[in-house]
Amino acid sequence: MEVRDLLEDRVLHTIRTDTVQIKKIAYTPTGKGLISLDERGNLATWNLADRSVQLRDQVDILPSPLIAYTPETSFLLGFGMSFVFHAQDHSAAASPRYSRPSIITPAVAYGFSGQIQASVTADHFSKGGWHFANQIRYVNNNRSYFFGLGHHAQRSNRTIYHNNVFSLAGSVTKGIGDRFFAGVGYQIRYDSSLDFDASAPLPIPDNNGGLLAGIGPVLQFDTRNDLLFPTKGYYVDLSFTRFGSWLKSDYGFSDVRIDYRGFHALPILTTGTTLAVQALYHGTMDGEAPFYQLPYLSADRILRGVWRNLYIDRQAVALQAELRSNFSNIDPRYGYVLFAGAGDVAPNFFKGYTPDIVGVFGMGYRQQVIPKRKLQSRIDVSYTTKGDFGIFGGLGLSF
Structure with a gap:
């Protein structure tokens, strides 16, 4: 049983009674303790100054229904189970610098256009400062559109293709000091041959599929005050990945990503109102990547409401902001977000760039x-300035 401060949304005290259910509870006249009555008629007093009874649960198990709509999959319905492992604050072996929850989430989903998706995502922080982030994913009958490349792409010229995709991606980093993590990132992906619609209205790219394998350094800077719901601080992720035949990859090229996120508490609306900002650069160079591995703008990347392959090219940049707040201070479990963003793609932003920016805006419900x-x-x-529409659901923050 928990005694909560609803205004500040925090747990004041936790009481454990094994298998006996507490029927009634009240403060003592002095306010320094609690009196409880269990189902067997036994009275008990609890000294609130004794912090030893306030141990957290080791693991939270969260069923999470998956609901989404995209033009490629139509409606996507599925189910996941998140296992949240909490750091034990009372353990002397745990460094407070790395006291962060670890999450493992297996999930499976079905798209109404015939796709089956299965994945396992793991994000683990060790007591010694190691961070292991990995995702393994398989998509059967992956259904996507090809629109062309860059600013020449048009929704009216799209063609459908199908294939199966297996991917394994992640990183292993080690904390350096209080804020820095450095390590190695990797990506392995196998695509079966791509089956394009025979009546495609535009030239078809290489449809062989094949193996992608790459590895490279990762550097992260993290000052967020909370991993699951940050209200202040910054997060920067820099990565360089080299794909090549020396790793048995069928394609050779370099991949560079810069991901910046900032969180700012605002003294408006309700307690905990936060402005979150994200900026992303993604570029490929020194070789030729298959079109499905090129940088893109889409819902799972940064711009909710954008078709997956509509905006792809050798480089992509995007910026988004999200206002997060609650409906009231009385019960902060329920909230909403307002968001907007913009982005563009190009062969090279630093040479001969002609802007064709797409914007996105929308709102969301949080519980x-x-x-x-x-x-x-x-x-x-969400809606975009070019007429796209999307509905997306999930567990955790969008960024």
Whole structure:
């Protein structure tokens, strides 16, 4: 049983009674303790100054329904199970610098156009400062559109293709000091041959599929005050990945990513209102990447509501902002977001660039599934300045 401060959304005290259910509870006249009555009629007093009874649960298990709509998949319905492992604050062996929850999420989903997706995502922080982030994913009958490349792409010229995709991506980093993580990132992906629509209205790219394998350094800077729901601080992720035949890859090229995120508490609306900002650069160079591995703008990247392959090229940049708040201070478990963003793609932003920026805006509903951790479920509705529409749901923040 938890005694909570609803205004500040925090747990004041936790009481454990094994298998006996508490029927009634009240403060003592002095306010320094609690009196409880269990189902067996036994009275008990609890000294609130004794912090030894306030141990957290080791693991939270969260069922998470998956709901999404994209033009490629139509409606996508699925189910996941998130296992959230909490650092034990009372353990002397745990460094407070790395006291962060670890999450493992297996999930499976079905798209109404015939896709089956299965994945396992793991994000683990060790006591010694090691961070292991990995995702393994398989998509059967992956259904996507090809629109062409760069600013020449048009929705009216799209063609459908199908294939199966297996991917394994992640990183292993080690904390250096209080804020820096450095390590190695990797990506392995195998695509079966791409089956394009025979009546394609535009030239078809290489449809052989094949193996992608790459590895390279990762550098992260993290000052966020909370991993699941940051209200202040910054996060920067820099990565360089080289794909090549020396790793048995069928393609050779370099991949560079810069991901910046900032979080700012605002003294408006309700307690905990936050402005979150993200800026992303993604570029490929020194070789030829298959079109499905080129930088892109899309819902799973940064711009909700954009078709997956509509904006792809050798380089992509995007910026988005999200206002996060609650409906009231009385019950902060329920909230909303307002968001907007913009992005563009080009062969080279530093040479002969002609802007053709796409914007996105929308709103979303949030509900805390673990109030004491502020872990949220979400569903968003978005529109773009070029007429695209999307509905997306999931567990955790969008960024």
